Amino acid sequence: METILVSLGGGLMQAFEPLNFFMIVAGCLAGLFVGCMPGLGSVNGVAILLPITFLVPPTAAIIFLAALYYGAMYGGAISSITLGIPGASTAVATVFDGRPMAQQGKADKALMAAAIASFIGGTVSIILFTLFAPPLAIFALKFGPQEEFALMLLAFATFIGLGGDDIPKTIFSILLGLVMAAVGFDIISGQPRMIFFDMVEFQRGIGFLVLAIGIYGIGEMLWTLESTKGQIQMHKVSMTWARMKENFGEIKLYINSTWLGSFLGFFVGTLPAAGATPAALMSYGLSKTFSKDPDSYGKGNVAGVAAPEAANNAASTGSMLPMITLGIPGSPTTAILLGGMIIWGLRPGPLLFQESPEFVWGLIGSMYVANVVTVLLNLALIPVFIRVLAMPFTLLTPIIFVLCVLGVFATTDRMFDTWIMLFIGVVGYLMRKLNYPVAPAVLAIVLGPLAERSMRQSLISSQGDVTTFITRPISLTCVLLAVLLISYPLIQKVVRKRKAAAAG
Amino acid sequence: MTFVKTLSVSALALAVTAPAAFAEWQPRKPVEFIIMAGTGGGADQIARLLQGLIEKKDLSPRPFIPINKPGGSGAEALRYLQDKEGDNHTVMMTLNSFYTTPIIQEDLGVDVTTFTPIGLMAMDTFLLWVNTDREDITDLDSYVEAVKGAGLDWKVGGTGSGQEDSVLTAMMEAAFDYDVTYIPFPGGGTVAKNLVGNQIDSTVNNPAEQMEFFRAGNSKPLVQFTDVRMPAFPDTPTAKELGVDIEYYMQRSVNGPPGMDPEAVEFYVNLFGELFASQEWQDFCTSDGLTCDNFMKGADLASFHSDNVVAHKALIEQVGASSITGE
Known part of the structure; x- marks a missing residue:
């Protein structure tokens, strides 16, 4: 413990060295920008800016890239809330409630909740990282395919509660997402499957962002156009000190979801191959399930913004853990960081903590500082962000449309995906009209491939014996929790009906 | 006049540099x-x-x-x-x-x-790796014995059916006359991690994938499938030295x-x-x-x-x- 404190102190000192501190601020700003631009995510940001880091020492370089990574996590929320388009895949769950809040004239509250929750998520996770990195790495190793599948099952279970009370419609939506996730190559045998109309373009599968941008960008826009006939515009918000004070007072509304998201996000982030997107979605689902008022989720509940934002920041810190201790990146962005570390002459792995302590602790120290810097930057910039909403809807709609098309084309570089996105947008609009929840479909396309792979790996290794999922302790715990969660809304419903019957 | 002169000089300069510029293709995006x-x-x-x-x-x-x-x-x-x-x-x-x-x-x-x-x-190059926890396995012979004892419960991790490690695994199955269960993972790094976490029993990872775990004492190589021993692994015999004709790069x-x-x-x-x-x-x-x-x-x-x-x-x-x- 004492050695940790001493090392951490050294790390913090490093973070405040002028060059390093400058790197933190520059990284956070760059991250905010790439995060809030649809189609540009932390992956592109880190890849494009990697060369800059060859001009400075490795510690300053990783500090810059890590700061950029958090900055992007914060930034993703900005376009999710103000425009309703997820700026990055990690911020999809933020749209669920962030968008309705903006429409109700509460964009400032949503942005603030996102910033505060991100800060708490990032801080909780970095404290856990500092204290428990080595033992957590060992725990991550215990996670085999069985445990991974059980965790995915848990994630799906949380989402059964996501679609309101209409469980059949939720399941339909999940299945639709799973079908789309299955398009492309079979992940085990490598055979092409579900190639609609024998079009080779489908071999590449349907990207998650294509679906998310289609449903939330285009679908929502169509829905808003229809329901308002283009008449209304967003409620303008003016920032005053009184309003700020009021907003701070509302922290208690979402603090529980924030804690939940922080711990869950960190934990999911530390597992190799999971990453921040599933973490944010799971956190949203769990927060809703355990909420006193689950029906208000999706209609502008501030806790629905805080839960995923806390989780995605916590997960981005968490995903540094397998990278540093095992040399395995927990997310696409950390994969690029890993490449950077190899060039700087550092070999991530079990020995990095002992062989390059000043590097590791400098990074850890900078994470604390980066969190503070980003939250301050964000709070200061909220008035600027909400200016977007002052635009008339007739102007905003075409801008959103252009950003959707651009965002998809920039990520996949294919017109085909852009058409698919537009098609999905129309489907999303129709689903919305018919009262089908769309969030579960988004979740399914993210988690589907992960769940499929781990399930098939488990079954291959157990030679087809399904009990493999319940004979291992961690896996069994997750499965039991999943069963509980699936039945929880059902039980709730029955209880409520009884009460209603008793009252009536 | 000076203007015309400048123009013609720059035109000349352009004419001289232009072919070189065409030959020097460079990425534009x-x-x-x-x-x-x-x-x-x-x-x-x-x-x-x-x-x-x-x-x-x-x-x-x-x-x-x-x-x-x-x-x-x-x-x-x-x-x-x-x-x-x-x-x-x-x-x-x-x-x-x-x-x-x-x-x-x-x-x-x-x-x-x-x-x-x-x-x-x-x-x-490829080497055969097991977790250092497997104290019963010290060389190729004890490895083959352990695999035969475990039968299909022996799990070999790899990066996918048809990938080189699955080819090498099939070559070993043919050479030693045993059958194993092959589990595909999304990348060599994940394979290495699963070996260290005891989720699988052996791998044929490349050196780069196991190097850090090897240095930390988490995994050990048994055989290298090369012509001669590599400088990085002076103590690990080649398959050829052990009389097994498998060499694969x-x-x-x-x-x-x-x-x-x-x-x-x-x-x-x-x-x-x-x-x-x-x-x-x-x-x-x-x-x-x-x-x-x-x-x-x-x-x-x-x-x-x-x-x-x-x-x-x-x-x-x-x-x-x-x-x-x-x-």
Whole structure:
């Protein structure tokens, strides 16, 4: 413990060295920008800016890239809330409630909740990282395919509660997402499957962002156009000190979801191959399930913004853990960081903590500082962000449309995906009209491939014996929790009906 | 008058420099650097190192963006490159699944001999690894005994049916007359992690994938499938020394889509040639047990590829495609 404190102190000192501190601020700003631009995510940001880091020492370089990574996590929320388009895949769950809040004239509250929750998520996770990195790495190793599948099952279970009370419609939506996730190559045998109309373009599968941008960008826009006939515009918000004070007072509304998201996000982030997107979605689902008022989720509940934002920041810190201790990146962005570390002459792995302590602790120290810097930057910039909403809807709609098309084309570089996105947008609009929840479909396309792979790996290794999922302790715990969660809304419903019957 | 003079001088200057500018093709937008395997694996580490070196040495006016396309043992990446015909801004880091995947998956419609060869960066090697917890396994004999004792409960991790490690696993099954359960993971790094976490029993990882765990004492190599012992592993016998005739290497070459413009090919060949000769790359080769003696390019690399396609066809026929795909 004492050695940790001493090392951490050294790390913090490093973070405040002028060059390093400058790197933190520059990284956070760059991250905010790439995060809030649809189609540009932390992956592109880190890849494009990697060369800059060859001009400075490795510690300053990783500090810059890590700061950029958090900055992007914060930034993703900005376009999710103000425009309703997820700026990055990690911020999809933020749209669920962030968008309705903006429409109700509460964009400032949503942005603030996102910033505060991100800060708490990032801080909780970095404290856990500092204290428990080595033992957590060992725990991550215990996670085999069985445990991974059980965790995915848990994630799906949380989402059964996501679609309101209409469980059949939720399941339909999940299945639709799973079908789309299955398009492309079979992940085990490598055979092409579900190639609609024998079009080779489908071999590449349907990207998650294509679906998310289609449903939330285009679908929502169509829905808003229809329901308002283009008449209304967003409620303008003016920032005053009184309003700020009021907003701070509302922290208690979402603090529980924030804690939940922080711990869950960190934990999911530390597992190799999971990453921040599933973490944010799971956190949203769990927060809703355990909420006193689950029906208000999706209609502008501030806790629905805080839960995923806390989780995605916590997960981005968490995903540094397998990278540093095992040399395995927990997310696409950390994969690029890993490449950077190899060039700087550092070999991530079990020995990095002992062989390059000043590097590791400098990074850890900078994470604390980066969190503070980003939250301050964000709070200061909220008035600027909400200016977007002052635009008339007739102007905003075409801008959103252009950003959707651009965002998809920039990520996949294919017109085909852009058409698919537009098609999905129309489907999303129709689903919305018919009262089908769309969030579960988004979740399914993210988690589907992960769940499929781990399930098939488990079954291959157990030679087809399904009990493999319940004979291992961690896996069994997750499965039991999943069963509980699936039945929880059902039980709730029955209880409520009884009460209603008793009252009536 | 001076104006006319200046104009004619600059026109002359333009005329002189123009042909040189045309010969010097350079990327006009970011180059997609496709990796036909998952993150953390050997190909991924190499591609990311190369990407960083390109930036560090400022070899390209536009960045190289590494993109992993691990799906279907590289099928996704191969199909992607085939569809990019004539594109000058996509190159791919390949491994042996470059040969095996199109052979096993005939309906993929990919012919790698039509691709544009750029340069062979290295030949990678394979070792047989087990977790250090397995104190009962100290050499090849005790390994074979343990596998035979466990039967199909013995789990070998790899990067996908049809990938080189599955070919090597099938070769071992044929040589030692045992059957194992082969479990595919999304990348060599994940395979290594699962070995250390005791989720699987053995692997045939490349040195780079296990190196850090090996140094930390988490995993141990039993056999190397090379001609002679590598300097990085002086105490590990080769299969040949033990009387088992298995020698298998992995090529690490960079290739472009079919029909790349010759000027672009020249640019990439020069770029990767320079990387190959760099101190950083040669140091990486030494520390990670790669063989990097000869930068093969052009027609040599093309015939190297077609020879390898033939050799892998024979190999797959010999061990049977079904033993590789596990069907």
